[in-house]
Amino acid sequence: MKINFEFMKNKIGQGKTLAILFCIALAFSSCKMKSQQSKAEKPNIIIILADDLGWGDVGFHGSEIMTPNLDKLAGEGVILNHFYTAPVCSPTRAGLMTGRYPNRFGLRETVVPPWSEFGVDLDEKSLPAYLKAAGYDHRVALGKWHLGHAKKEFLPLERGFTHFYGHYNGAIDYFTHIREGELDWHNDWETSRDKGYSTDLISDEAVRNIKEFSKDSPFFMYVAYNAPHGPLQAKKEDLLLYGFDESKPTIGKKNGEGSRGKGNTQRQTYSAMVTNMDRGIGRILDELKSQGIENNTLVLFFSDNGAAPEGGGSSGILRGTKFQEWDGGVRSSAVIKWPDGFKGGKRIEQVTGYIDVLPTLMDVVNIEDNSPKPLDGMNILPVLTSEKEEFQRDFYLGYGSILFDEWKLVKSNSGNNRMKNKEDQFFQILVDPTESQNKKSEFPSEYKDLLQKVESYDSIKPEKSVPPYGEGRKGFKAPKDWKIVKD
Numbered sequence: 001m002k003i004n005f006e007f008m009k010n011k012i013g014q015g016k017t018l019a020i021l022f023c024i025a026l027a028f029s030s031c032k033m034k035s036q037q038s039k040a041e042k043p044n045i046i047i048i049l050a051d052d053l054g055w056g057d058v059g060f061h062g063s064e065i066m067t068p069n070l071d072k073l074a075g076e077g078v079i080l081n082h083f084y085t086a087p088v089c090s091p092t093r094a095g096l097m098t099g100r101y102p103n104r105f106g107l108r109e110t111v112v113p114p115w116s117e118f119g120v121d122l123d124e125k126s127l128p129a130y131l132k133a134a135g136y137d138h139r140v141a142l143g144k145w146h147l148g149h150a151k152k153e154f155l156p157l158e159r160g161f162t163h164f165y166g167h168y169n170g171a172i173d174y175f176t177h178i179r180e181g182e183l184d185w186h187n188d189w190e191t192s193r194d195k196g197y198s199t200d201l202i203s204d205e206a207v208r209n210i211k212e213f214s215k216d217s218p219f220f221m222y223v224a225y226n227a228p229h230g231p232l233q234a235k236k237e238d239l240l241l242y243g244f245d246e247s248k249p250t251i252g253k254k255n256g257e258g259s260r261g262k263g264n265t266q267r268q269t270y271s272a273m274v275t276n277m278d279r280g281i282g283r284i285l286d287e288l289k290s291q292g293i294e295n296n297t298l299v300l301f302f303s304d305n306g307a308a309p310e311g312g313g314s315s316g317i318l319r320g321t322k323f324q325e326w327d328g329g330v331r332s333s334a335v336i337k338w339p340d341g342f343k344g345g346k347r348i349e350q351v352t353g354y355i356d357v358l359p360t361l362m363d364v365v366n367i368e369d370n371s372p373k374p375l376d377g378m379n380i381l382p383v384l385t386s387e388k389e390e391f392q393r394d395f396y397l398g399y400g401s402i403l404f405d406e407w408k409l410v411k412s413n414s415g416n417n418r419m420k421n422k423e424d425q426f427f428q429i430l431v432d433p434t435e436s437q438n439k440k441s442e443f444p445s446e447y448k449d450l451l452q453k454v455e456s457y458d459s460i461k462p463e464k465s466v467p468p469y470g471e472g473r474k475g476f477k478a479p480k481d482w483k484i485v486k487d
Contacts, residue, residue: 063316
């Protein structure tokens with residue numbers, strides 16, 4: 001809008017013109033301040049993801065493993081007591097990033113192995129891309145990626161992140177950072193030769209980034225630990241916390257692994273790994289407080305799936321393990337904290353999970369749903385703020401398994417050979433967490449309703465899907481330093 005100030009001066013006098021100019025300047029200044037204030041009021045967001053952490057392996061679920069920082073977070077935040085994931089890690093990470101069930105783009109049955117050409121569909125809009133539009137200039141991914149690496153376009157810096165520090169594959173060596181004979185550790189596009197235990201390096205980078213970005217809020221940080229996923233390797237000082245005795249045999253070599261970082265038992269080594277990760281999480285939380293940004297930082301913690309079978313972890317009271325749709329494989333220890341956004345110190349029973357993170361954050365940062373494809377997740381912020389007590393929803397777990405309200409259905413012969421259930425199972429999951437009482441015959445109407453719901457999800461057929469885990473492994477040779485050059 002153009003203003004003829006000379007005309008105004010002639011018509012209403014210099015004094016009135018100055019007054020009007022002052023008001024206009026004040027209005028523009030007010031708008032600018034409001035815009036800056038609006039951006040500053042948006043919370044910093046930190047998502048912390050553990051890898052293969054069992055339900056029974058945190059102190060706030062009664063574990064003997066020392067997790068004081070997670071226990072404190074649980075005491076101060078909101079425990080999401082029915083938070084669900086996929087039964088394996090790549091699908092969970094994909095659903096977290098897209099807000100959509102991963103079977104929609106072919107990533108349900110297995111992970112993305114080193115020799116795979118698969119990557120998450122480039123037409124899927126990723127969480128950091130949404131946050132970029134909301135004014136989050138710093139969007140950081142630290143740790144394990146595991147969503148495709150065959151081409152540069154599959155990697156974090158091409159999927160909306162502004163900084164990446166970590167590894168593309170799963171199951172790297174914690175000390176050497178090697179997978180398939182090559183170094184898999186990166187700082188943005190460059191190979192990183194940083195020395196140290198991978199969990200510590202991830203924590204170090206998280207703390208460094210908080211210091212760097214604390215005066216330039218808001219920022220988004222995705223901290224994806226590879227702990228306590230195998231190979232089971234821990235630092236000696238952490239092993240000693242659990243009675244490590246160097247004079248006794250260690251858990252030994254497996255799949256060509258050396259003896260570095262091995263404790264006397266799997267449980268001892270796994271426990272040491274969890275405690276080390278918990279210490280790193282404590283450092284992250286302490287740095288938020290040190291920088292004076294704790295209250296307006298939203299922190300979400302969960303694990304990508306349950307404890308691996310024979311991997312040292314525990315499902316606690318829950319049935320099953322990783323790879324299975326029993327709750328021990330898909331129900332995660334989860335906590336969310338945002339002091340400026342909602343009160344902590346409570347536990348909610350709302351069925352929620354990994355696909356809900358994106359739509360919930362969209363409400364938190366006040367951006368509209370402009371996703372190119374319909375989201376499967378739901379916004380649970382009204383439950384966190386106590387605006388609503390709960391809401392009904394179905395939640396698909398994969399392989400013929402689904403939750404709805406208080407019910408859980410697990411079909412037989414669903415395609416997951418690890419389940420070995422000979423008949424359909426139907427549980428009142430909120431009162432039967434051990435999945436021990438089949439209520440199919442007592443509630444036939446509810447059972448049939450869930451059968452219809454799950455069949456609609458099971459029938460999804462993506463155009464492309466990740467091949468079986470072993471396909472392409474024979475004769476595979478990793479690129480030098482896992483440097484990805486293909487576009």
